[in-house]
Amino acid sequence: MMPGAQIVNVVSFMPERVVDNTKLALDGEDDNELEKNAFFKGVKERRFASPEYQSSDLGSKALKLLLERTGTKPEALDLILCSCMFSDYFWPGIGPAIQNQVGASQATILNLDTSCSSYLSMLNTARAFIESGLYKTIAIVTVTNFVSRLPEFQKSKKSWVLGDGASATLLVDGKSSLVASYERSHGEHYGLFVFEPDMVDGRFLNYWERGCGPITVNFSPDMVTAIRSNAVELVPDAVSKCLFKAGLSTDDVSLLITHQPNTFLIKEWRDRIGIGEPRVHDTLEYYGNLFQSSIPVTLADAIEKNKVQSGDLLTFGTFSNGGDFVSSMVIRWT
Structure with a gap:
């Protein structure tokens, strides 16, 4: 049977701090035309990660939860694909920190960024690696940790649709999930x-x-x-x-x-x-x-x-x- 990328499970880890949009006060007035725009509406509450969590912390929490729920040992991971906004440092990316924090001693890492499309890009990348036979067990980690780090931008209603959070997905060599x-x-x-x-x-x-x-x-x-x-x-x-x-x-x-x-x-x-x-x-x-x-x-x-x-x-x-x-x-x- 040809190798295929099977999705085992997907989990999220959301920061505990809840920001209630209905209780926020605006310092100054936004542009009236933009303020009325539906682009900046529809969110009652969101989560903020910083300063309680570094981006690497969020990613590690999500990945540890995934490993626990799937009964997967960290040493079984061959590759960790990671996409993050914003990383803890301008450079390097957080992939190595996550790999170390979860104890995935046999895994290599790849930081990947196509912005909001990164998750689907990483699913495609994982599929290519598994189908090639190079890797058999791959974790995909997304981390969003930026609006809580931008106190000036938070004063604008245009930032009030933005939140923080993280996810982790496990793919293994098996019956392909990707159609x-x-x-x-x-x-x-x-x-x-x-x-x-x-x-x-x-x-x-x-x-x-x-x-x-x-x-x-x-x-x-x-x-x-x-x-x-x-x-x-x-x-x-x-x-x-x-x-x-x-x-x-x-x-x-x-x-x-x-x-x-x-x-x-x-x-x-x-x-x-x-x-x-x-x-x-x-x-x-x-x-x-x-x-x-x-x-x-x-x-x-x-x-x-x-x-x-x-x-x-x-x-x-x-x-x-x-x-x-x-x-x-x-x-x-x-």
Whole structure:
């Protein structure tokens, strides 16, 4: 039998500190047009990780929980794939710290980043390694730990859809769970959505320059309009092409899980894809936008709530940044 990447389990580890959006007070007024935009609405509460947790702590907690639930010894791991926003240091990434903290002495690590699409990119990467025969047991870890580290940005309502959290997924050599995938880069949208230092004394300084401002996102109405236009087209198109590649229709899908950026995009994607309640699951309201942790945390939540059964066909869809990358995947839960 040819090697195949079988997903054994997916778990999440959420920081204990809850931020209740209904009790937050805004210092100053945001731009009225942006404040009313649905891009910044739909979240009742979220979790903050820092300073209680370093990013490596979050990843290690999630991975330890996964190993416990699956009865897997740390020494059995061959590879740990890791995606993180923000790492504990500018450089290096947190992969080696997680490997050491969980005692995965036989594992090598790979830090991977395609932003909000990173989880699906890592599933594809794990599949390639397992099918090649190079590795048999792979853990995928996502860590989102940044909005709690940006006190200046927290004063803006535009940050109130963002949360922190982590996930871990175990894949082994077995009956393949991955049915089809679709990934494309759209480099023409590079730089549309970025984290960068805020303005200081009327000018922008690069992050490597002395005296640069605090990290923020400098939203503008034109920027939001462009991101919305890209996202509403790219994700449904990717899901459609992925289902076609799998020889499936929307009627075959047991559960659709998309990225969780805001209520507007989630609804728009469902309407365009043609899958709605009860074949969807969200965590936006209580966890917020978790970037690369969004899909796996939502999947773990669906599993915990018994919305995923053996044999179910699950479909994922997400985009990255301002639309410079898009990804979709169909898996069969085994």
